Amino acid sequence: MTPTKLDLIIGIKDPQPQRQTPLLGVQMNDAMEFYFNDHLVKANIFIYAGCSQEKYAPNSPFEGNLNSFLASVVSSSSQESYNTYAIGNGSSTPPEATIYGLYQCRGDLQTADCSRCIESAVNQIGLICPYSYGASLQLEACYLRYEHADFLGTPDTSLKFKKCSKSVNNDVEFFRRRDDVLADLQAAIGFKVSSSGLVEGFAQCLGDLSPSDCSSCLGEAVGKLKSLCGSAAAADVFLGQCYARYWASGYYGEFSPDSSHEDDIGKTVAIIVGVLAGLAVLIVLLSFCRKAME
Known part of the structure; x- marks a missing residue:
């Protein structure tokens, strides 16, 4: 049974993990x-x-x-x-x-x-x-x-999620650097980090994909980054079995308010959850007050 509907989005905060040095087989700036x-x-x-x-x-x-x-x-x-x-x-x-x-x-x-x-x-x-x-x-x-149904090992390059930042206009150097990073990510096997100038990115395939299937999936992801997000300074694309993300230094997180319908859903649900939590606290306080008066 393939998930067909995004029923609910909830943001849950967890205790922050301690910082550790990542173990990567690549150099990072x-x-x-x-x-x-x-x-x-x-x-x-x-x-x-x-x-x-x-x-x-x-x-x-x-x-x-x-x-x-x-x-x-x-x-x-x-x-x-x-x-x-x-x-x-x-x-x-x-x-x-x-x-x-x-x-x-x-x-x-x-x-x-x-x-x-x-x-x-x-x-x-x-x-x-x-x-x-x-x-x-x-x-x-x-x-x-x-x-419920067996999906393991079945090719899946369908789009699951995308997010695009504000656009960069007439910056030839940025687009050259971005394309260098995306070309490098497309050749990834498993997990890869890449950078060129002020543009950085990383990509990953599911662990059971063969090198050729991983390359094919990332090719789809990179293509969608360019076609769906155009001249965005930062963009994420998640497919069924891989994802690719890039950003210009200083731009990551500065996504357009209308770049994703899922963001609106998340904000709405967060408000609802906040209101319900507030009501729950109010009910508890009223209960204590009532007991105190008795």
């Missing part, structure tokens, strides 16, 4: 080290989610297998940055209870930071996609997905 250190602290920031409209029943065999999957993911993430699962696909399990899933952390993360990010994703996915037969959640530094 000072600006890129600042970016990764800053985004290590913000590893649990929500990017996008997808939830299937079909729901499972509470206390069903599917829920039991889902809980087993999520527990396995948390345990595995303390040792591995990527893993896949097929739970309940044996003859003794009802077909409707089968679960296929995976998780992956950003390639620069230390094991402890990967584990923290995955724990946050596990805690959030049930809130964002309650009782969903399929769900995916992308945080800043990790990704979690499960489905």
Whole structure:
């Protein structure tokens, strides 16, 4: 069951992890080290989610297998940055209870930071996609997905999320540098960081993709960065099995207010959650006051 609708977006703040030096097999300049250190602290920031409209029943065999999957993911993430699962696909399990899933952390993360990010994703996915037969959640530094149908190893270059900043006008040097970075990212195998002048970027494929499939997916991502975000000073594109991101120094985070419909949804839900939290506090205070008067 492929997630077909973004039902809900919730931003949940977690304790900030301690800064650690990323273990990368590439050289990074000072600006890129600042970016990764800053985004290590913000590893649990929500990017996008997808939830299937079909729901499972509470206390069903599917829920039991889902809980087993999520527990396995948390345990595995303390040792591995990527893993896949097929739970309940044996003859003794009802077909409707089968679960296929995976998780992956950003390639620069230390094991402890990967584990923290995955724990946050596990805690959030049930809130964002309650009782969903399929769900995916992308945080800043990790990704979690499960489905009822087997999706593992199936090519998927469909667009899941994009975000474009304000445009850069008539800057030939910027576009030359950007294209150099994107060309380098397109040739990535797994996780890659690249920079040229004041333009930086990184890209990553899912861990089970072959080098040729990874290159093909990143080619699609880079093409969409150029076609969908045009002359943006910073842009993100997430496809089904890979993503690519670039930015000009000083521009990352300065995205246009209308660059993503998902942002509007997120702000709306954040307001609703804030109002509900305020009402809950008010009810508790009124309850205490009533008891005091009695």
